[in-house]
Amino acid sequence: MAERTQERDRDRDRERERALPRIRLDQPRVRRPRLLPEYDPEAFGRLSERIARFLGTGRFLVWMTLTVVVWIGWNVFVPSSLRFDEYPFIFLTLAxxxxxxxxAPLILLAQNRQDDRDRVNLEQDRKQNERSIADTEYLTREIAALRMGLGEVATRDWMRSELQDLLKDLESRDGERRDGRRQGERRDLFPPEGHGRSDVPDR
Incomplete structure (x- = not known):
C-alpha cells in the first residue's frame, strides 16, 4: 500500500511539472504582448523638440497668419455655395x-528634455570643476614643495660667496702662518730658558 501511494504521489508530481511551464533563469523571459501600442520615447522626444522649435520661429507665425487670413477671406468673399466655415468661423476656432x-504638451515635453540635458551638463561641469580644483591644489602643493626644496639647494651666488669667504679665510690663515714662521724663527734664534725641555729625564 505504501509503495502504491508513493507511486501515485510521484505520478501527480510529474503531471504538475508537465502542466506548469518551466521557468529557466539562464534565458530571458518571453515578452508578453501588450495591448497599448509601443513607441520609442527618444524618437518621440526628438519629434516634439522639432515641432516646438518650429512653433517658436517667425516662419510658423507667418504661415499661421496667412492660413487664418485665407480661411477668413475664403469664407467671407467666396459665394455661399463654396463656403465651408461661415461666420462665426466655428471650425477655425476648433482647429x-x-x-x-x-x-502646449509638445512644448512642455521639449522643455523637460532640455532641462534634463541642462542638468546633465551642469553635473558634468561640476565634476570638471572639482577635478580642476583638485589639480590646482595638487600643483600648488608641488610648487610649494619645489620652493622649499630650492631654498635648500646651493645657488651660484651662494657658492661664489662661500668660495670668496673660504679664499679670504685661507689668505688670512696663510698670512698668519707666515707671521708665525717669522716669529718662530726669531724664537729659535733666541730660545728661552727651559724651552723644549721635558720633565721626564733622558734615558
Whole structure:
C-alpha cells in the first residue's frame, strides 16, 4: 500500500511539472504582448523638440497668419455655395484650439528634455570643476614643495660667496702662518730658558 501511494504521489508530481511551464533563469523571459501600442520615447522626444522649435520661429507665425487670413477671406468673399466655415468661423476656432492643445504638451515635453540635458551638463561641469580644483591644489602643493626644496639647494651666488669667504679665510690663515714662521724663527734664534725641555729625564 505504501509503495502504491508513493507511486501515485510521484505520478501527480510529474503531471504538475508537465502542466506548469518551466521557468529557466539562464534565458530571458518571453515578452508578453501588450495591448497599448509601443513607441520609442527618444524618437518621440526628438519629434516634439522639432515641432516646438518650429512653433517658436517667425516662419510658423507667418504661415499661421496667412492660413487664418485665407480661411477668413475664403469664407467671407467666396459665394455661399463654396463656403465651408461661415461666420462665426466655428471650425477655425476648433482647429486653432486643437492646435494649441497639442502645441502646449509638445512644448512642455521639449522643455523637460532640455532641462534634463541642462542638468546633465551642469553635473558634468561640476565634476570638471572639482577635478580642476583638485589639480590646482595638487600643483600648488608641488610648487610649494619645489620652493622649499630650492631654498635648500646651493645657488651660484651662494657658492661664489662661500668660495670668496673660504679664499679670504685661507689668505688670512696663510698670512698668519707666515707671521708665525717669522716669529718662530726669531724664537729659535733666541730660545728661552727651559724651552723644549721635558720633565721626564733622558734615558
Amino acid at each position: 486653432l484650439s486643437l492646435q494649441a492643445s497639442y502645441a
